[in-house]
Amino acid sequence: MPILQNDPHIATGVALKRLPLRKAAVLFIAVVCLCLCGLLYLQLEQSRRHDLAVAEVASSNLTRAMAQQAEDTFMKADLVLTSLVDWIQADGYGPPQRPRLQKTFAQRVQALSQLHGILLFDQKGQWIVTSFADLPRGRGVADREYFMYHQQNVSSVAHIGPAIRSRENGEWIIPVSKRINDKNGHFQGVLLAGIKMSYFDQFFKSFSLDDNGSMFLGLTDGTLLARRPFVEAQIGSSLANGEIFQTLLPNAPSGNATFRSVVDGTVRLYGYRQLDAYPLVVSAASSRDSILKGWYDTAFRSSVIVALVVLGIGLFGWVFVRQVRLGEQVEADLRKAKEALKLIATHDSLTGLANRRLFEQALDIEFGRGIRQSSSLSLIMLDIDYFKRYNDAYGHVAGDHCLAQVARAVKSCCHRKADLAVRYGGEEFAVLLPDTDIHGAMVIAEHIRRAVMAKNISHSGSPNGFVTVSLGCYSFVPTRLDSTEVFIGRADAALYQAKHSGRNRSAVLSIDGGVEELMRSDR
Numbered sequence: 001m002p003i004l005q006n007d008p009h010i011a012t013g014v015a016l017k018r019l020p021l022r023k024a025a026v027l028f029i030a031v032v033c034l035c036l037c038g039l040l041y042l043q044l045e046q047s048r049r050h051d052l053a054v055a056e057v058a059s060s061n062l063t064r065a066m067a068q069q070a071e072d073t074f075m076k077a078d079l080v081l082t083s084l085v086d087w088i089q090a091d092g093y094g095p096p097q098r099p100r101l102q103k104t105f106a107q108r109v110q111a112l113s114q115l116h117g118i119l120l121f122d123q124k125g126q127w128i129v130t131s132f133a134d135l136p137r138g139r140g141v142a143d144r145e146y147f148m149y150h151q152q153n154v155s156s157v158a159h160i161g162p163a164i165r166s167r168e169n170g171e172w173i174i175p176v177s178k179r180i181n182d183k184n185g186h187f188q189g190v191l192l193a194g195i196k197m198s199y200f201d202q203f204f205k206s207f208s209l210d211d212n213g214s215m216f217l218g219l220t221d222g223t224l225l226a227r228r229p230f231v232e233a234q235i236g237s238s239l240a241n242g243e244i245f246q247t248l249l250p251n252a253p254s255g256n257a258t259f260r261s262v263v264d265g266t267v268r269l270y271g272y273r274q275l276d277a278y279p280l281v282v283s284a285a286s287s288r289d290s291i292l293k294g295w296y297d298t299a300f301r302s303s304v305i306v307a308l309v310v311l312g313i314g315l316f317g318w319v320f321v322r323q324v325r326l327g328e329q330v331e332a333d334l335r336k337a338k339e340a341l342k343l344i345a346t347h348d349s350l351t352g353l354a355n356r357r358l359f360e361q362a363l364d365i366e367f368g369r370g371i372r373q374s375s376s377l378s379l380i381m382l383d384i385d386y387f388k389r390y391n392d393a394y395g396h397v398a399g400d401h402c403l404a405q406v407a408r409a410v411k412s413c414c415h416r417k418a419d420l421a422v423r424y425g426g427e428e429f430a431v432l433l434p435d436t437d438i439h440g441a442m443v444i445a446e447h448i449r450r451a452v453m454a455k456n457i458s459h460s461g462s463p464n465g466f467v468t469v470s471l472g473c474y475s476f477v478p479t480r481l482d483s484t485e486v487f488i489g490r491a492d493a494a495l496y497q498a499k500h501s502g503r504n505r506s507a508v509l510s511i512d513g514g515v516e517e518l519m520r521s522d523r
Helices: 002-091 098-111 145-152 197-205 243-248 293-346 356-373 387-394 396-412 438-455 484-500
Strands: 115-122 127-130 172-181 187-196 214-219 224-228 254-260 267-274 280-287 377-384 420-425 428-434 469-476 506-512 515-521
Touching: 002 098, 002 115, 002 172, 002 187, 002 197, 002 214, 002 254, 002 267, 002 280, 002 293, 098 115, 098 127, 115 172, 145 172, 145 187, 172 197, 187 197, 197 224, 243 254, 243 267, 243 280, 293 356, 356 377, 356 420, 356 428, 356 484, 377 387, 377 396, 377 438, 377 484, 387 396, 396 420, 396 428, 396 438, 428 438, 438 469, 438 506, 469 484, 484 506
Parallel strands: 469 506
Antiparallel strands: 115 127, 115 187, 172 187, 214 224, 214 280, 254 267, 267 280, 377 428, 377 469, 420 428, 506 515
Protein backbone atom coordinates (compact mmCIF):
# COMPACT_ATOMS: atom_id res chain seq x y z
CA MET A 1 0.00 0.00 0.00
CA PRO A 2 1.36 3.51 -0.82
CA ILE A 3 1.42 4.75 2.73
CA LEU A 4 3.49 1.77 3.83
CA GLN A 5 6.17 2.39 1.22
CA ASN A 6 6.93 6.10 1.73
CA ASP A 7 9.35 5.84 4.64
CA PRO A 8 11.35 2.86 3.31
CA HIS A 9 11.86 4.75 0.05
CA ILE A 10 13.11 7.75 1.96
CA ALA A 11 15.48 5.58 4.00
CA THR A 12 16.68 3.81 0.87
CA GLY A 13 17.30 7.17 -0.82
CA VAL A 14 19.45 8.26 2.11
CA ALA A 15 21.45 5.04 1.87
CA LEU A 16 21.92 5.47 -1.85
CA LYS A 17 23.18 9.02 -1.34
CA ARG A 18 25.61 7.90 1.35
CA LEU A 19 27.05 4.93 -0.55
CA PRO A 20 28.57 6.95 -3.44
CA LEU A 21 30.20 9.30 -0.90
CA ARG A 22 32.18 6.45 0.61
CA LYS A 23 33.10 5.04 -2.78
CA ALA A 24 33.98 8.49 -4.08
CA ALA A 25 36.20 9.11 -1.05
CA VAL A 26 38.04 5.83 -1.52
CA LEU A 27 38.34 6.44 -5.26
CA PHE A 28 39.58 10.01 -4.73
CA ILE A 29 42.21 8.91 -2.21
CA ALA A 30 43.32 6.07 -4.49
CA VAL A 31 43.53 8.41 -7.51
CA VAL A 32 45.54 10.98 -5.53
CA CYS A 33 47.98 8.33 -4.32
CA LEU A 34 48.29 6.83 -7.81
CA CYS A 35 48.85 10.29 -9.30
CA LEU A 36 51.59 11.02 -6.78
CA CYS A 37 53.25 7.68 -7.48
CA GLY A 38 52.81 8.21 -11.24
CA LEU A 39 54.33 11.70 -11.10
CA LEU A 40 57.22 10.37 -9.03
CA TYR A 41 57.77 7.57 -11.54
CA LEU A 42 57.66 9.94 -14.52
CA GLN A 43 60.03 12.40 -12.84
CA LEU A 44 62.48 9.68 -11.82
CA GLU A 45 62.30 7.99 -15.22
CA GLN A 46 62.94 11.31 -16.99
CA SER A 47 65.85 12.03 -14.64
CA ARG A 48 67.29 8.55 -15.18
CA ARG A 49 67.09 8.87 -18.95
CA HIS A 50 68.70 12.30 -18.78
CA ASP A 51 71.61 10.96 -16.70
CA LEU A 52 72.07 8.04 -19.11
CA ALA A 53 71.88 10.37 -22.12
CA VAL A 54 74.57 12.64 -20.62
CA ALA A 55 76.67 9.57 -19.89
CA GLU A 56 76.23 8.36 -23.48
CA VAL A 57 77.44 11.70 -24.85
CA ALA A 58 80.43 11.63 -22.52
CA SER A 59 81.16 8.03 -23.50
CA SER A 60 80.99 8.87 -27.22
CA ASN A 61 83.35 11.82 -26.77
CA LEU A 62 85.73 9.67 -24.76
CA THR A 63 85.84 6.87 -27.33
CA ARG A 64 86.36 9.45 -30.09
CA ALA A 65 89.36 10.85 -28.21
CA MET A 66 90.67 7.34 -27.56
CA ALA A 67 90.28 6.39 -31.20
CA GLN A 68 92.10 9.52 -32.35
CA GLN A 69 94.95 8.96 -29.91
CA ALA A 70 95.28 5.28 -30.81
CA GLU A 71 95.22 6.05 -34.52
CA ASP A 72 97.90 8.76 -34.12
CA THR A 73 100.04 6.40 -32.04
CA PHE A 74 99.96 3.57 -34.53
CA MET A 75 100.20 5.88 -37.51
CA LYS A 76 103.46 7.42 -36.22
CA ALA A 77 104.90 3.96 -35.71
CA ASP A 78 103.63 2.94 -39.16
CA LEU A 79 105.29 5.98 -40.81
CA VAL A 80 108.59 5.22 -39.07
CA LEU A 81 108.45 1.59 -40.22
CA THR A 82 107.52 2.58 -43.76
CA SER A 83 110.47 4.92 -44.14
CA LEU A 84 112.88 2.39 -42.63
CA VAL A 85 111.56 -0.50 -44.76
CA ASP A 86 112.08 1.55 -47.93
CA TRP A 87 115.63 2.33 -46.87
CA ILE A 88 116.42 -1.30 -45.90
CA GLN A 89 114.94 -2.75 -49.09
CA ALA A 90 116.96 -0.23 -51.12
CA ASP A 91 120.32 -0.50 -49.31
CA GLY A 92 120.01 -3.86 -47.55
CA TYR A 93 121.00 -4.65 -43.99
CA GLY A 94 124.48 -6.07 -44.44
CA PRO A 95 127.29 -5.50 -41.92
CA PRO A 96 128.27 -2.11 -43.44
CA GLN A 97 124.73 -0.73 -43.02
CA ARG A 98 124.02 -2.08 -39.52
CA PRO A 99 125.79 0.61 -37.42
CA ARG A 100 123.89 3.33 -39.25
CA LEU A 101 120.60 1.40 -38.95
CA GLN A 102 121.16 0.90 -35.21
CA LYS A 103 121.75 4.60 -34.72
CA THR A 104 118.70 5.51 -36.78
CA PHE A 105 116.54 3.02 -34.89
CA ALA A 106 117.66 4.50 -31.56
CA GLN A 107 116.93 8.04 -32.74
CA ARG A 108 113.42 7.08 -33.84
CA VAL A 109 112.70 5.42 -30.49
CA GLN A 110 113.92 8.47 -28.62
CA ALA A 111 111.72 10.71 -30.79
CA LEU A 112 108.53 8.68 -30.12
CA SER A 113 107.81 8.10 -26.44
CA GLN A 114 105.30 5.33 -27.19
CA LEU A 115 107.97 3.10 -28.77
CA HIS A 116 109.59 0.37 -26.74
CA GLY A 117 112.07 -0.38 -29.49
CA ILE A 118 112.60 -1.08 -33.19
CA LEU A 119 113.92 -4.49 -34.21
CA LEU A 120 114.96 -6.00 -37.52
CA PHE A 121 114.80 -9.76 -38.06
CA ASP A 122 116.11 -11.81 -40.95
CA GLN A 123 114.16 -14.45 -42.85
CA LYS A 124 114.87 -16.98 -40.07
CA GLY A 125 113.65 -14.70 -37.25
CA GLN A 126 117.11 -13.84 -35.86
CA TRP A 127 117.93 -10.36 -34.60
CA ILE A 128 119.94 -8.32 -37.11
CA VAL A 129 119.66 -4.75 -35.84
CA THR A 130 117.77 -3.24 -32.85
CA SER A 131 117.40 0.14 -31.25
CA PHE A 132 119.03 -1.27 -28.14
CA ALA A 133 122.76 -0.98 -27.54
CA ASP A 134 123.24 -4.71 -27.20
CA LEU A 135 121.89 -7.22 -29.67
CA PRO A 136 119.70 -9.76 -27.91
CA ARG A 137 120.70 -13.40 -28.05
CA GLY A 138 118.40 -16.38 -28.12
CA ARG A 139 116.29 -18.59 -30.32
CA GLY A 140 114.81 -15.69 -32.28
CA VAL A 141 111.20 -14.83 -33.08
CA ALA A 142 110.33 -17.36 -35.74
CA ASP A 143 107.53 -18.61 -33.47
CA ARG A 144 105.93 -15.19 -33.04
CA GLU A 145 102.54 -14.54 -34.60
CA TYR A 146 103.65 -11.41 -36.46
CA PHE A 147 106.70 -13.16 -37.98
CA MET A 148 104.63 -16.10 -39.24
CA TYR A 149 102.04 -13.66 -40.59
CA HIS A 150 104.61 -11.87 -42.77
CA GLN A 151 106.11 -15.17 -43.93
CA GLN A 152 102.71 -16.15 -45.29
CA ASN A 153 101.45 -12.75 -46.55
CA VAL A 154 103.11 -10.63 -49.21
CA SER A 155 101.17 -7.51 -48.18
CA SER A 156 103.25 -4.46 -47.38
CA VAL A 157 100.60 -3.07 -45.03
CA ALA A 158 101.59 -2.75 -41.39
CA HIS A 159 100.43 -5.63 -39.22
CA ILE A 160 99.33 -5.17 -35.63
CA GLY A 161 99.60 -8.37 -33.65
CA PRO A 162 98.48 -9.53 -30.18
CA ALA A 163 100.31 -8.06 -27.20
CA ILE A 164 103.49 -9.93 -26.25
CA ARG A 165 106.30 -9.75 -23.74
CA SER A 166 109.54 -8.45 -25.17
CA ARG A 167 112.28 -11.06 -25.16
CA GLU A 168 114.77 -8.24 -24.74
CA ASN A 169 113.55 -7.00 -21.30
CA GLY A 170 110.21 -8.73 -20.59
CA GLU A 171 108.09 -5.58 -21.03
CA TRP A 172 104.58 -5.89 -22.47
CA ILE A 173 104.43 -4.45 -25.98
CA ILE A 174 102.01 -4.25 -28.89
CA PRO A 175 103.91 -5.29 -32.04
CA VAL A 176 103.52 -3.21 -35.23
CA SER A 177 105.45 -4.90 -38.00
CA LYS A 178 106.16 -4.79 -41.74
CA ARG A 179 107.47 -7.30 -44.19
CA ILE A 180 110.86 -6.77 -45.85
CA ASN A 181 111.40 -8.13 -49.34
CA ASP A 182 114.44 -8.36 -51.54
CA LYS A 183 114.58 -6.81 -55.00
CA ASN A 184 112.72 -9.82 -56.40
CA GLY A 185 109.91 -9.58 -53.82
CA HIS A 186 111.04 -12.56 -51.81
CA PHE A 187 110.73 -12.59 -48.03
CA GLN A 188 113.87 -11.21 -46.40
CA GLY A 189 112.71 -10.49 -42.84
CA VAL A 190 110.52 -8.40 -40.59
CA LEU A 191 110.89 -4.90 -39.18
CA LEU A 192 109.05 -4.45 -35.89
CA ALA A 193 108.20 -1.45 -33.75
CA GLY A 194 107.04 -2.37 -30.24
CA ILE A 195 104.55 0.06 -28.69
CA LYS A 196 104.72 0.13 -24.92
CA MET A 197 101.71 -1.27 -23.09
CA SER A 198 102.53 1.23 -20.32
CA TYR A 199 102.01 4.08 -22.80
CA PHE A 200 98.35 3.14 -23.24
CA ASP A 201 98.07 2.49 -19.52
CA GLN A 202 99.19 6.06 -18.79
CA PHE A 203 96.94 7.38 -21.55
CA PHE A 204 93.92 5.55 -20.10
CA LYS A 205 94.70 6.86 -16.61
CA SER A 206 94.54 10.43 -17.90
CA PHE A 207 90.76 10.06 -18.19
CA SER A 208 88.43 10.24 -15.20
CA LEU A 209 86.52 7.00 -14.70
CA ASP A 210 84.70 5.50 -11.74
CA ASP A 211 86.17 2.61 -9.81
CA ASN A 212 84.15 0.10 -11.83
CA GLY A 213 84.74 1.82 -15.18
CA SER A 214 86.87 0.26 -17.91
CA MET A 215 88.66 1.11 -21.15
CA PHE A 216 90.20 -1.22 -23.65
CA LEU A 217 92.01 -1.38 -26.94
CA GLY A 218 91.56 -4.51 -29.01
CA LEU A 219 91.88 -5.99 -32.46
CA THR A 220 88.81 -6.30 -34.62
CA ASP A 221 88.87 -10.09 -34.08
CA GLY A 222 88.28 -9.49 -30.37
CA THR A 223 91.82 -9.96 -29.10
CA LEU A 224 92.42 -7.71 -26.08
CA LEU A 225 95.56 -5.55 -26.43
CA ALA A 226 95.32 -3.11 -23.53
CA ARG A 227 92.85 -2.50 -20.74
CA ARG A 228 92.12 -0.30 -17.79
CA PRO A 229 92.19 -1.55 -15.12
CA PHE A 230 95.25 -3.53 -16.17
CA VAL A 231 94.96 -7.22 -15.42
CA GLU A 232 97.90 -9.12 -16.86
CA ALA A 233 96.00 -12.41 -17.06
CA GLN A 234 93.43 -10.80 -19.37
CA ILE A 235 95.92 -9.46 -21.93
CA GLY A 236 95.60 -11.45 -25.10
CA SER A 237 92.24 -12.94 -24.10
CA SER A 238 89.38 -12.92 -26.60
CA LEU A 239 86.38 -10.62 -26.39
CA ALA A 240 84.91 -12.04 -29.59
CA ASN A 241 81.89 -13.44 -27.74
CA GLY A 242 81.13 -10.09 -26.15
CA GLU A 243 78.21 -7.86 -27.08
CA ILE A 244 80.37 -5.33 -28.91
CA PHE A 245 81.95 -7.81 -31.31
CA GLN A 246 78.95 -10.13 -31.66
CA THR A 247 76.10 -7.64 -32.05
CA LEU A 248 77.14 -3.99 -32.18
CA LEU A 249 80.13 -3.77 -34.54
CA PRO A 250 78.45 -5.79 -37.35
CA ASN A 251 75.68 -3.16 -37.39
CA ALA A 252 77.56 0.08 -36.73
CA PRO A 253 81.28 1.04 -36.46
CA SER A 254 80.55 3.20 -33.41
CA GLY A 255 77.85 3.69 -30.83
CA ASN A 256 76.70 3.14 -27.22
CA ALA A 257 75.06 0.25 -25.42
CA THR A 258 74.48 -0.99 -21.89
CA PHE A 259 75.21 -4.62 -21.10
CA ARG A 260 77.04 -6.96 -18.74
CA SER A 261 80.77 -7.38 -19.31
CA VAL A 262 81.99 -10.86 -20.28
CA VAL A 263 85.29 -10.10 -18.50
CA ASP A 264 84.12 -9.22 -14.98
CA GLY A 265 80.31 -9.39 -15.09
CA THR A 266 79.75 -5.68 -14.31
CA VAL A 267 76.87 -3.88 -16.04
CA ARG A 268 78.29 -0.84 -17.83
CA LEU A 269 77.38 1.77 -20.42
CA TYR A 270 79.83 1.14 -23.25
CA GLY A 271 80.89 3.53 -25.94
CA TYR A 272 82.81 1.86 -28.78
CA ARG A 273 84.49 2.90 -32.02
CA GLN A 274 86.33 1.06 -34.75
CA LEU A 275 89.37 2.86 -36.21
CA ASP A 276 89.27 3.74 -39.89
CA ALA A 277 92.97 3.24 -40.69
CA TYR A 278 93.76 0.17 -38.60
CA PRO A 279 91.97 -3.03 -37.53
CA LEU A 280 91.52 -1.77 -34.00
CA VAL A 281 88.60 -1.14 -31.70
CA VAL A 282 88.54 1.14 -28.67
CA SER A 283 85.92 1.22 -25.97
CA ALA A 284 85.26 3.20 -22.81
CA ALA A 285 82.67 2.20 -20.24
CA SER A 286 81.24 3.56 -17.02
CA SER A 287 79.39 1.31 -14.59
CA ARG A 288 75.66 1.84 -14.56
CA ASP A 289 75.65 2.09 -10.76
CA SER A 290 78.20 4.92 -10.90
CA ILE A 291 76.26 6.79 -13.62
CA LEU A 292 73.04 6.50 -11.64
CA LYS A 293 74.53 7.00 -8.18
CA GLY A 294 73.16 10.53 -7.87
CA TRP A 295 69.89 9.37 -9.37
CA TYR A 296 69.64 6.56 -6.82
CA ASP A 297 70.08 9.07 -3.97
CA THR A 298 67.45 11.39 -5.44
CA ALA A 299 65.09 8.50 -6.11
CA PHE A 300 65.44 7.27 -2.53
CA ARG A 301 64.77 10.68 -1.00
CA SER A 302 61.87 11.40 -3.36
CA SER A 303 60.37 7.96 -2.75
CA VAL A 304 60.57 8.40 1.02
CA ILE A 305 58.87 11.80 0.79
CA VAL A 306 56.11 10.51 -1.51
CA ALA A 307 55.68 7.41 0.67
CA LEU A 308 55.19 9.61 3.73
CA VAL A 309 52.69 11.78 1.84
CA VAL A 310 50.82 8.70 0.59
CA LEU A 311 50.85 7.27 4.12
CA GLY A 312 49.44 10.53 5.47
CA ILE A 313 46.74 10.62 2.81
CA GLY A 314 45.99 6.97 3.46
CA LEU A 315 45.63 7.55 7.21
CA PHE A 316 43.43 10.58 6.60
CA GLY A 317 41.37 8.59 4.12
CA TRP A 318 41.07 5.69 6.56
CA VAL A 319 39.81 8.03 9.28
CA PHE A 320 37.44 9.72 6.83
CA VAL A 321 36.03 6.46 5.47
CA ARG A 322 35.73 5.14 9.02
CA GLN A 323 33.71 8.20 9.98
CA VAL A 324 31.52 7.70 6.92
CA ARG A 325 30.98 4.09 7.91
CA LEU A 326 30.14 5.11 11.46
CA GLY A 327 27.66 7.63 10.04
CA GLU A 328 26.13 4.91 7.90
CA GLN A 329 25.88 2.61 10.91
CA VAL A 330 24.22 5.34 12.95
CA GLU A 331 21.76 5.99 10.13
CA ALA A 332 21.11 2.27 9.77
CA ASP A 333 20.44 2.01 13.50
CA LEU A 334 18.15 5.03 13.30
CA ARG A 335 16.31 3.50 10.37
CA LYS A 336 15.89 0.25 12.30
CA ALA A 337 14.68 2.16 15.35
CA LYS A 338 12.30 4.16 13.16
CA GLU A 339 10.96 1.00 11.57
CA ALA A 340 10.58 -0.57 14.99
CA LEU A 341 8.75 2.50 16.27
CA LYS A 342 6.62 2.53 13.16
CA LEU A 343 5.81 -1.14 13.68
CA ILE A 344 4.91 -0.45 17.28
CA ALA A 345 2.78 2.51 16.22
CA THR A 346 0.95 0.69 13.43
CA HIS A 347 0.82 -2.95 14.54
CA ASP A 348 -0.56 -4.84 17.48
CA SER A 349 2.25 -6.28 19.61
CA LEU A 350 0.29 -9.38 20.64
CA THR A 351 -1.04 -10.56 17.29
CA GLY A 352 1.32 -8.85 14.83
CA LEU A 353 -1.67 -7.57 12.87
CA ALA A 354 -2.18 -3.95 11.91
CA ASN A 355 -3.70 -1.87 14.67
CA ARG A 356 -6.63 0.47 14.52
CA ARG A 357 -4.45 3.51 13.68
CA LEU A 358 -3.04 1.88 10.55
CA PHE A 359 -6.50 0.60 9.68
CA GLU A 360 -7.89 4.12 9.72
CA GLN A 361 -5.03 5.45 7.54
CA ALA A 362 -5.42 2.61 5.04
CA LEU A 363 -9.18 2.99 4.99
CA ASP A 364 -8.91 6.69 4.15
CA ILE A 365 -6.53 5.93 1.28
CA GLU A 366 -8.58 3.05 -0.14
CA PHE A 367 -11.79 5.02 0.30
CA GLY A 368 -10.40 7.86 -1.79
CA ARG A 369 -9.04 5.46 -4.41
CA GLY A 370 -12.40 3.70 -4.65
CA ILE A 371 -14.06 7.08 -5.27
CA ARG A 372 -11.56 7.98 -8.02
CA GLN A 373 -11.62 4.60 -9.73
CA SER A 374 -15.26 3.59 -8.94
CA SER A 375 -13.99 0.29 -7.56
CA SER A 376 -15.59 -1.90 -4.90
CA LEU A 377 -14.37 -1.79 -1.32
CA SER A 378 -15.26 -4.52 1.18
CA LEU A 379 -14.87 -4.83 4.94
CA ILE A 380 -15.14 -7.91 7.14
CA MET A 381 -15.65 -7.43 10.87
CA LEU A 382 -15.26 -10.55 13.04
CA ASP A 383 -15.46 -11.37 16.72
CA ILE A 384 -14.47 -14.43 18.79
CA ASP A 385 -17.58 -16.13 20.11
CA TYR A 386 -17.96 -16.32 23.90
CA PHE A 387 -14.47 -14.91 24.47
CA LYS A 388 -15.29 -13.61 27.97
CA ARG A 389 -16.20 -17.14 29.00
CA TYR A 390 -12.88 -18.32 27.53
CA ASN A 391 -10.91 -15.86 29.67
CA ASP A 392 -12.92 -16.78 32.75
CA ALA A 393 -12.31 -20.49 32.14
CA TYR A 394 -8.68 -20.49 31.05
CA GLY A 395 -7.22 -17.18 32.21
CA HIS A 396 -5.91 -14.11 30.42
CA VAL A 397 -2.62 -15.74 29.38
CA ALA A 398 -4.47 -18.47 27.53
CA GLY A 399 -6.77 -15.76 26.20
CA ASP A 400 -3.81 -13.92 24.70
CA HIS A 401 -2.61 -17.17 23.16
CA CYS A 402 -6.07 -17.72 21.67
CA LEU A 403 -6.07 -14.21 20.19
CA ALA A 404 -2.68 -14.83 18.57
CA GLN A 405 -3.86 -18.12 17.02
CA VAL A 406 -7.03 -16.52 15.65
CA ALA A 407 -4.91 -13.65 14.24
CA ARG A 408 -2.69 -16.14 12.42
CA ALA A 409 -5.75 -17.81 10.93
CA VAL A 410 -7.10 -14.44 9.78
CA LYS A 411 -3.78 -13.39 8.26
CA SER A 412 -3.39 -16.72 6.45
CA CYS A 413 -6.53 -15.99 4.46
CA CYS A 414 -5.31 -12.57 3.23
CA HIS A 415 -3.34 -13.48 0.10
CA ARG A 416 -3.04 -10.10 -1.63
CA LYS A 417 -0.63 -7.34 -0.59
CA ALA A 418 -3.51 -4.85 -0.59
CA ASP A 419 -5.56 -6.93 1.89
CA LEU A 420 -5.14 -5.63 5.42
CA ALA A 421 -5.86 -7.77 8.53
CA VAL A 422 -6.44 -5.67 11.65
CA ARG A 423 -6.93 -6.23 15.36
CA TYR A 424 -9.75 -3.75 15.79
CA GLY A 425 -9.96 -4.01 19.53
CA GLY A 426 -10.17 -6.65 22.28
CA GLU A 427 -11.31 -9.90 20.61
CA GLU A 428 -12.61 -8.05 17.54
CA PHE A 429 -10.78 -8.16 14.17
CA ALA A 430 -11.30 -6.53 10.75
CA VAL A 431 -10.18 -7.30 7.22
CA LEU A 432 -10.10 -4.49 4.63
CA LEU A 433 -10.41 -5.78 1.03
CA PRO A 434 -9.85 -3.23 -1.77
CA ASP A 435 -11.13 -4.05 -5.28
CA THR A 436 -13.37 -6.79 -3.84
CA ASP A 437 -17.14 -7.14 -4.23
CA ILE A 438 -19.52 -8.71 -1.73
CA HIS A 439 -19.16 -12.21 -3.18
CA GLY A 440 -15.39 -12.11 -2.85
CA ALA A 441 -15.68 -10.76 0.66
CA MET A 442 -18.06 -13.58 1.59
CA VAL A 443 -15.69 -16.20 0.22
CA ILE A 444 -12.80 -14.82 2.29
CA ALA A 445 -15.04 -14.56 5.37
CA GLU A 446 -15.92 -18.21 5.10
CA HIS A 447 -12.25 -19.12 4.66
CA ILE A 448 -11.45 -17.25 7.85
CA ARG A 449 -14.30 -18.92 9.79
CA ARG A 450 -13.19 -22.37 8.72
CA ALA A 451 -9.50 -21.60 9.34
CA VAL A 452 -10.33 -20.67 12.95
CA MET A 453 -12.37 -23.84 13.38
CA ALA A 454 -9.47 -25.83 11.92
CA LYS A 455 -7.29 -24.60 14.79
CA ASN A 456 -9.54 -26.72 17.07
CA ILE A 457 -8.91 -24.51 20.09
CA SER A 458 -10.76 -26.05 23.05
CA HIS A 459 -13.48 -23.82 24.57
CA SER A 460 -15.59 -25.34 27.31
CA GLY A 461 -17.79 -22.24 27.43
CA SER A 462 -18.88 -22.63 23.79
CA PRO A 463 -21.73 -24.88 22.71
CA ASN A 464 -19.45 -26.23 19.98
CA GLY A 465 -16.68 -27.11 22.43
CA PHE A 466 -14.04 -25.16 20.46
CA VAL A 467 -13.36 -21.55 19.53
CA THR A 468 -15.41 -20.09 16.67
CA VAL A 469 -15.87 -16.65 15.17
CA SER A 470 -18.77 -14.64 13.82
CA LEU A 471 -18.24 -12.42 10.77
CA GLY A 472 -20.07 -9.52 9.19
CA CYS A 473 -19.42 -8.43 5.60
CA TYR A 474 -20.23 -5.24 3.79
CA SER A 475 -19.23 -4.08 0.30
CA PHE A 476 -19.97 -1.03 -1.82
CA VAL A 477 -18.55 1.42 -4.35
CA PRO A 478 -17.82 4.57 -2.33
CA THR A 479 -18.85 8.04 -3.47
CA ARG A 480 -18.08 11.50 -2.15
CA LEU A 481 -21.38 11.41 -0.25
CA ASP A 482 -20.34 8.34 1.76
CA SER A 483 -18.23 8.27 4.92
CA THR A 484 -15.85 5.75 6.49
CA GLU A 485 -17.84 5.78 9.72
CA VAL A 486 -21.01 4.61 7.94
CA PHE A 487 -18.96 1.98 6.08
CA ILE A 488 -17.55 0.57 9.34
CA GLY A 489 -20.94 0.80 11.01
CA ARG A 490 -22.67 -1.30 8.35
CA ALA A 491 -19.98 -4.01 8.54
CA ASP A 492 -20.32 -3.93 12.31
CA ALA A 493 -24.11 -4.21 11.94
CA ALA A 494 -23.63 -7.33 9.81
CA LEU A 495 -21.39 -8.75 12.55
CA TYR A 496 -24.08 -7.98 15.16
CA GLN A 497 -26.67 -9.80 13.07
CA ALA A 498 -24.32 -12.82 12.70
CA LYS A 499 -23.84 -13.01 16.47
CA HIS A 500 -27.57 -12.42 17.09
CA SER A 501 -28.45 -15.21 14.68
CA GLY A 502 -26.49 -17.86 16.61
CA ARG A 503 -22.79 -17.11 16.11
CA ASN A 504 -20.21 -19.17 14.12
CA ARG A 505 -21.53 -17.80 10.85
CA SER A 506 -20.93 -15.06 8.25
CA ALA A 507 -23.54 -12.41 7.59
CA VAL A 508 -23.82 -9.97 4.69
CA LEU A 509 -25.48 -6.59 4.93
CA SER A 510 -26.73 -5.40 1.52
CA ILE A 511 -28.62 -2.28 0.44
CA ASP A 512 -31.29 -2.74 -2.18
CA GLY A 513 -33.42 0.28 -3.02
CA GLY A 514 -32.63 1.84 0.35
CA VAL A 515 -33.85 -1.22 2.27
CA GLU A 516 -31.23 -3.24 4.32
CA GLU A 517 -31.54 -6.98 4.06
CA LEU A 518 -29.65 -9.52 6.17
CA MET A 519 -28.17 -12.50 4.37
CA ARG A 520 -26.89 -15.40 6.47
CA SER A 521 -24.54 -18.25 5.78
CA ASP A 522 -24.45 -21.19 8.15
CA ARG A 523 -22.39 -23.70 6.29
